[in-house]
Amino acid sequence: MTDLRDMFTREFWDERYASSHRIWSGEPNRRLVDQVEALAPGTALDVGCGEGADAVWLAAHGWTVTGVDVSGVALERAEEHAREAGVGERTSWLRADVFAGDALPVGFDLVSAAYVHVPPEDFAAVYTALIASVAPGGSLVVLAHHPDDVHTGLRNTELSHLLFGPDAVTSLLDPAQWDVVAAETPTRPITHDGRELEVTDTVVRAVRRA
Template identity: 65%
Template sequence: MFTQEFWDERYAGSDRIWSGNPNRRLVEHVDGLRPGTALDVGCGEGADAVWLARHGWQVVGVDVSQVALDRAAEHAEQNGVGRQCRWQQVDLMAGGPLPEADLVSVHFLHLPDPQFERAYAAAAAAVRPGGTLLVGAHHPADIGTGLRNDRLAHLLFAPEKVTALLDPADWDVQVADAPTREETRDGATATVTDTVVRAVRRA
């Protein structure tokens, strides 16, 4: 399920997988930052990238799926921000460097070990001095809500799994939290928990 083939097939099988709205935690934690360059890691269909571009950011969206990237590019054009967005196919499981940016946003990227450490270390390394790393994810507290696949419980993580990768000499961790929110799916509403990490790379 972590291959380009898997995700290309999944995206191709539906007109849209995600809501088309930006992630709530992105909006909460980026609002107020001075726009610059942004890297959206695992950008999917581009909702976060488009929101960032509409708020003044120059965005590079990366994803393993070319089908998702093509859909994201179309979404950006439809919203009048095609010129503010670039798209790059990247296999995060393979590691390697990512484009540098003032803001690196990683939302709901759930990977097994050791690929988790490799991908998130690459994301952190892409943050320019003085820039921000923002991570949002499903928290392990969500297991049992019925809104997550319990077979994938080992992929959910708490903030500490991310902050453990950040050297305190280089990073100021501003937020390492597990806020809750209401989520409705198929008519059922449950309280879910998000992992949220916001850290600034020391200049």
């Protein structure tokens, strides 16, 4: 197995993206759409944006989006995806290694992170940085694979300690400054290798008080 900390480097993710024409589906995360489709659009920061599906969906729905990823290969694809979708002028792209402590821009009406899993000892630092990027009155949306998914056989058991529930995020939010709108663990059916399975997502949405 690759050394765990190597899996969070630019080199690892550049190589992974370069190994395939497309890693992800190109479709926005349904859980993100569910959480933000009723929000008034503003500025958004999509952390761990990958090939840009969520960022492009947000831009197509009126948001001005900055996509952040550690991989320059992923960002090139995201930029191309945005141009093809006709939202290039509403998107910008930033290569930053949040895991290594690179600073994130701040003051966004929405900060989203979909399936950004990091070692437990780094979790607080990474997610505190995301939280700090949300403007007063803005929203934080975090999606993740829930620890219950270990029982499905879909997740690498050597990485199961990276999965987390809503409490991992909400515990970092100062209750004097934040209102938690959603801290949920919804399930959804999927078909994998001909098997019908049920997976569990972690979904958190919180609003920083103005």
